[in-house]
Amino acid sequence: MSFSKATDLLRLAMMASGRRGVCLAEIEAEFGCVRRTAQRMIEALQQAFPTTDHYIGDDQRHYWRLPARSIAALLSPTAEELAATSTAITELELLGLVSEAARLRTLNQKIRALLPEGSGARLAVDEEALLEALGYAARPGPRPVLNPEVDEAVSTCLKGPFHLRIAYKSRADEEAVERVVAPYGLLLGARRYLVAEDTAKKDGRLRHYRVEDIISAEQLATSFEIPESFKLASYAQRAFGSYHSDDEFGEVVWRFTPHAAEHAKRYLFHPSQVTEDQSDGSLIVRFKASGHLEMCWHLYSWGNCVEVVAPQSLAKMVIDHRRSDFPGLP
Incomplete structure (x- = not known):
């Protein structure tokens, strides 16, 4: 054989x-x-x-x-498989999913305890080399500060699901305001947003709470049912990043210059996107989403190599910030 x-x-x-x-x-x-x-x-x-x-x-x-x-x-694991597990733990921690990272770390320890005698040291050396090559030994970059106690409470309530009491300080508030919410899920992006229904309001709307602005969180004993029609994946696709706005939701059309077209083809800007090659070598990208401010943050990195065709409200937001002196593309 x-x-x-x-x-x-x-x-x-x-x-x-x-x-x-x-x-x-x-x-x-x-x-x-x-x-x-x-x-x-x-x-x-x-x-x-x-x-x-x-x-x-x-x-x-x-x-x-x-x-x-x-x-x-x-079934002895390979160094690549062990490195993938360690990478996943790091990613979960960066996303603030502390309890999930802890559980995966425990599973990782159990796997290592079952390794055949003598193979652990060799695998550890190979794994360390892989992790260093992937950049997880020290990963730079700005990110919101995490609050482990808040993250643990949010994670536990999402699994119930249980009601959650939070002290939340929005940007319009001088002091944190206490709320009882029914959490539906987390939107992960440049910022983390808790998708939840405020139980004190009877309009049935889902609201988004920036996790780093939740000062404290407490799991309550009461539970609730998430409607069967709600699918977090479908809901998330209504946004470009993690911010939702029903008023902004609609078709978005970007035109990338011939210089940037091939580079832009290697990006997935949104799961619903459709691309169209133009006769002049430029590239049209279309999708439906909201979150114009997050789009602006990304569009700025393309300088004058991208033009917003639609909507006009987004085009007005970026028109004065399309620089021509960036030495490279994102």
Whole structure:
């Protein structure tokens, strides 16, 4: 058996060790093969692992299931996988998801405790080199200061979901004002916004609270139900960044100059964007979103290499700030 076939067999064994096992259609999708090849792979799995069980599921498909203990000794993690876990922990901490980072760190420690004797030191050296190359040893850049107690309370209430009592100081307030809110989710971007309903207001509107402006937060014992029609991913797409405005929401059209067009093609400005190549070499980007101020912050970095075609309110905001002396593009 070739090395590539051996690694494919191990991948298949890992798929089969799941609670439901694996079926032929899943093998075809995972390995990009035809039905006969999938059948041969199952035959090889059964030969290599005699404990493989076969059964017919509720969907009338044939499934093959392998006890996880049969391959446990073969599943030692790689340095790349350990580095990916450490990277994820750092990203969660940067986003203020402290409790999630702590849980992933505990899982990481459990994985390392199960490493075969003698392999831990070698993997640690390789992992450290990868993390240093990725820049996570010391990552610069401005970001809001985190409040671990607030972050923990928000995270816990989102999982309930439970009502949350917050002391919030908006930019219009001289002192923090206490509110009881029903939290729906977090919008992550240049700033973090808690999407929540103020229980004292009966208009049913969702409001956004900047997490760094929440002075204190306390989980309450009462719970609530988030409407089934609410999907945070769909809701988030109504904004360019993390700020929402129903009044601003609408079509946005940017034209990048021929000089910047190829560079702009390597950006995803918004999940709903559509791009159009122009005959003069320029590039049109269209999407629907709100958050004109956050758009301005990004557009400024492109200098005079981008023009706002629509809406006119956004065009007026950036027209006096399109510099021509930036030495590079974002």
